[in-house]
Amino acid sequence: MTGTHVGCDTSQCGACVVEIDGKSVKSCTILAVQVEGSKVTTIEGLAPSADKLHPMQEAFRDNHALQCGFCTPGMVMSAIDMVKRNNYQLDEATVRRELEGNLCRCTGYHNIVKAILAAAPAMKSAGV
């Protein structure tokens, strides 16, 4: 699988975020042997089918929330955990604060924030 990206390899950038037992984790800072027996979801595991995206992926596409796309897998994984952690209710300040661990050098974050705010109610109505 090539979806999860190594950006910095020093726990700073968040490009490598995956979900382990329902929590977002920087995968560059965890040993494979530590997750034995855990449920791991990467960006590849989000879309329900080949022609349908997860609401967060859809929102990133609709809002033009990526340019080069390198940070995107980690952004999407972190964003999904963020939405769930905040009970599907987010405001702009919360999104910006909670994106602390995800760096993007292209977009200026603006459209990423817009996408996450749009995805929160979409995830709720889709029940994911």
Add this chain to the structure above:
Amino acid sequence: MYDFAYHRPKSLADAVATLKGKEEARPMSGGMTLIPTLKQRLAKPSDVVDLGGIAELAGIKVAGDVVTIGAMTKHYDVSVSPDVKKIIPALADLAGHIGDPAVRNRGTMGGSVANSDPAADYPAAVVALNATITTNTGKHPADGFFKGLFETALKDGELITAISFPKPEKAAYMKFPNPASRYAMVGVFVAKTKDGVRVAVTGAGSAVFRVKAMEDALSKNFTSAAIKDIKIPATDLNSDIHGSAEYRAHLVGVMARRAVDAANK
């Protein structure tokens, strides 16, 4: 990364036994500090003993006015704990501002306190709240536990199992975060406890330290005005690309006054 043997014991007793006699073995909690250190080849342990499988080390318990937090409790779990929020809201707030969400999902109380990073947040809470650090061999008072840069009173093979925080009358933590890492450039935890006022500073020195002059002034008058003229000498404070020792000395005063104001709210 150099090669090492990986162990994942199921109990504290097993972990202690695995570490015993292996001088170059290291325990691992969240790995948020240890794994980057291994990857940069700054450490070469023979064995890594992962405490992640030991259920007895995680969790938050309340007995009377004391909150006891297991060593493996994640920063995130401290930040959202209804018990911590009710009894020591300043501690929950501190935990919620460590690093970023993914770091808070893995990093632990025990790992942070054992590490004594000069810019870590928890040590300020441990010292200001006069917490007790419990290990597999006994108990350590907060004063004297943080000995210096990455140095604590822990002996080789000694494991932190839990930390107990007595409820303060009032408390608040204010940090001026490094804008990139969110580690404390300077963080000040102020607590008014039944044994007096305690002011603990992190980020500024080689390890967390108390400011006696502020404690004395605040004991007489717990307002930010009471400490407005107290200056911290810059001698021995940290100086790096993020800020000079003089700048940090100034920040100690600013953060202390903000913390007192926040505690009085």
